[in-house]
Amino acid sequence: MKKLRSADWFGKSDKMGFVHRSWLRNQGYPDDYFQGKPVIGICNTWSELTPCNAHLRDFAEVVKRGVVEAGGFPMEFPVTSLGETLMRPTTMLFRNLASMDVEETIRANPLDGIVLLTGCDKTTPSTVMGACSVDLPTIVVPGGPMLNGRFKGECIGSGSFNWMVKEKVLVENFTAEDIHEAEIGVARSNGHCMTMGTASTMACMVEALGLTLPGAAAIPAVDSRKKVMAQLSGRRIVEMVKEDLKLSKILTRDAFENSIVVNAAVGGSTNFIIHLLAIAGRIGVELDMEDFDKLGSKIPLLVNLKPSGKYLMEDFYYAGGLPVVIKELKKYLHTDAITVNGKSIGDNNVNPVCYNQEVIATLDNPLQEHAGMVVLKGNLCEQGAVIKPSAATKELMKHRGRAVVFESMEDYHARIDNPELDIDENCVIVLKGVGPVGYPGMPEVGNVDLPEKLLLKGVRDIIRISDGRMSGTAAGTVVLHVSPESAIGGTLALVKDGDMIELDVEQRKLHLDVSDEELKARKEKWIAPPPVTNRGYVKFYIDHVQQANLGADLDILQGGSGSNVTRDLH
Numbered sequence: 001m002k003k004l005r006s007a008d009w010f011g012k013s014d015k016m017g018f019v020h021r022s023w024l025r026n027q028g029y030p031d032d033y034f035q036g037k038p039v040i041g042i043c044n045t046w047s048e049l050t051p052c053n054a055h056l057r058d059f060a061e062v063v064k065r066g067v068v069e070a071g072g073f074p075m076e077f078p079v080t081s082l083g084e085t086l087m088r089p090t091t092m093l094f095r096n097l098a099s100m101d102v103e104e105t106i107r108a109n110p111l112d113g114i115v116l117l118t119g120c121d122k123t124t125p126s127t128v129m130g131a132c133s134v135d136l137p138t139i140v141v142p143g144g145p146m147l148n149g150r151f152k153g154e155c156i157g158s159g160s161f162n163w164m165v166k167e168k169v170l171v172e173n174f175t176a177e178d179i180h181e182a183e184i185g186v187a188r189s190n191g192h193c194m195t196m197g198t199a200s201t202m203a204c205m206v207e208a209l210g211l212t213l214p215g216a217a218a219i220p221a222v223d224s225r226k227k228v229m230a231q232l233s234g235r236r237i238v239e240m241v242k243e244d245l246k247l248s249k250i251l252t253r254d255a256f257e258n259s260i261v262v263n264a265a266v267g268g269s270t271n272f273i274i275h276l277l278a279i280a281g282r283i284g285v286e287l288d289m290e291d292f293d294k295l296g297s298k299i300p301l302l303v304n305l306k307p308s309g310k311y312l313m314e315d316f317y318y319a320g321g322l323p324v325v326i327k328e329l330k331k332y333l334h335t336d337a338i339t340v341n342g343k344s345i346g347d348n349n350v351n352p353v354c355y356n357q358e359v360i361a362t363l364d365n366p367l368q369e370h371a372g373m374v375v376l377k378g379n380l381c382e383q384g385a386v387i388k389p390s391a392a393t394k395e396l397m398k399h400r401g402r403a404v405v406f407e408s409m410e411d412y413h414a415r416i417d418n419p420e421l422d423i424d425e426n427c428v429i430v431l432k433g434v435g436p437v438g439y440p441g442m443p444e445v446g447n448v449d450l451p452e453k454l455l456l457k458g459v460r461d462i463i464r465i466s467d468g469r470m471s472g473t474a475a476g477t478v479v480l481h482v483s484p485e486s487a488i489g490g491t492l493a494l495v496k497d498g499d500m501i502e503l504d505v506e507q508r509k510l511h512l513d514v515s516d517e518e519l520k521a522r523k524e525k526w527i528a529p530p531p532v533t534n535r536g537y538v539k540f541y542i543d544h545v546q547q548a549n550l551g552a553d554l555d556i557l558q559g560g561s562g563s564n565v566t567r568d569l570h
């Protein structure tokens with residue numbers, strides 16, 4: 001085995017060795033803990049402010065059991081945790097900040113291998129991004145989804161139900177008590193959203209990348225088998241350190257391609273694109289937005305989960321989970337891509353059996369033929385935009401409509417339910433100022449609610465276009481991630497009420513039907529909105545954040561700095 005990184009701290013016999021060991025002695029560690037045991041950092045996104053990750057404190061103890069059994073020295077540490085449901089204006093503003101915390105904490109400390117305990121949406125990409133920039137042996141333990149939501153004898157999905165509240169009250173006459181009951185029934189156990197929202201998408205992403213033990217993604221948080229997975233991951237990371245199985249050995253271009261294919265088949269979130277691009281940027285794998293369309297858009301939808309389908313993560317797990325999907329997709333995958341257990345993704349997924357074809361379909365009889373994300377181009381989105389066909393309305397995929405423009409979220413809220421608003425079901429809602437720089441932080445607002453008067457008329461979907469994101473739990477014909485964004489003067493900034501917009505998903509086209517001369521004239525008169533702040537992290541973020549087509553990472557965080565630290569503290 002190669003010399004342990006932690007030996008640079010604990011293996012010294014000089015003053016610094018004394019300092020590094022001595023204070024840790026107050027925790028009561030015996031001598032042999034400092035004599036060549038791999039030190040395993042358990043990077044914990046536990047926080048009571050992140051309810052989806054609230055159980056990870058217990059999980060860390062289970063991981064430690066595994067680490068100790070395998071002869072390692074576990075050391076748990078907290079990192080910035082991002083909870084979707086409480087943080088304002090949006091967790092996405094802080095994803096890169098959290099990744100810096102993870103990166104610097106790992107590098108600065110005597111760690112040989114890392115276990116990432118994740119759950120809620122951003123806690124997976126932020127920790128993986130940070131870990132990539134250090135590149136130690138690393139394994140992910142996804143915290144798992146909540147049990148299925150239950151309400152009035154039916155299953156309801158977390159996230160997905162929120163988006164229907166306005167509609168339910170208006171159209172189905174839901175009472176305040178109904179909504180109250182649903183509020184409790186949708187969150188019955190520990191875990192993250194149990195739809196195929198962003199958290200479940202991220203769990204599937206890391207499994208498909210080869211960063212988890214096989215089958216980890218779908219196990220519900222409260223299923224005892226999740227703890228078994230955590231314990232086995234603790235054992236395995238010690239071996240990974242001995243084998244020097246670093247992130248960069250697993251995260252090859254092939255692994256990224258695999259995860260794009262798998263994401264399409266599970267009907268994963270549009271946020272997948274932005275996070276995977278950012279991770280690729282950290283580990284140094286070439287990946288661009290077009291790859292998602294090229295590799296994913298022709299992949300059939302196999303998993304029947306909300307918001308694209310009907311079921312929830314618990315059903316997915318009982319049907320066999322991601323291993324069944326991976327086995328089914330074999331012919332589209334690089335089956336020789338290596339995973340954290342040292343075996344290939346193909347070898348790991350030879351035997352899974354599907355127990356419910358209603359939930360996981362076969363390639364011969366898929367839920368949809370072409371399900372992956374589509375990347376649009378055109379004068380309205382020169383660097384691209386994204387739409388998720390599996391969650392969109394078929395009839396709207398080719399459409400020409402009149403723009404109804406909202407200059408900001410505040411403008412939208414002020415006017416959307418005004419009965420005077422000139423809007424019908426053929427219009428296209430254009431929302432500006434919700435991109436990475438503009439909001440700032442690119443919130444999940446792209447799937448704005450329809451105007452009350454259209455909902456009452458029975459309209460359930462119209463095209464919405466913005467430079468923002470959409471929750472992975474949401475659905476609709478929603479064009480997202482328009483780059484360049486409006487706040488930096490992208491064409492989106494120039495759209496006016498009444499302009500005609502053409503969407504043609506089949507042709508990958510998003511076109512603003514306004515002449516180049518007119519757009520040039522509008523651009524000359526355009527004034528950039530003032531930045532929302534001139535200090536602190538947000539100022540730093542605005543100055544350095546890249547556009548959505550590059551993963552919205554900070555420019556200075558691209559790549560990595562490795563695990564070496566040459567200078568000591570005294």
Ligand code: FES
Binds near residue numbers: 083085120121192199
């Ligand atoms: Fe945490 Fe949905 S709010 S996963």
Ligand code: MG
Binds near residue numbers: 471
């Ligand atoms: Mg979400």
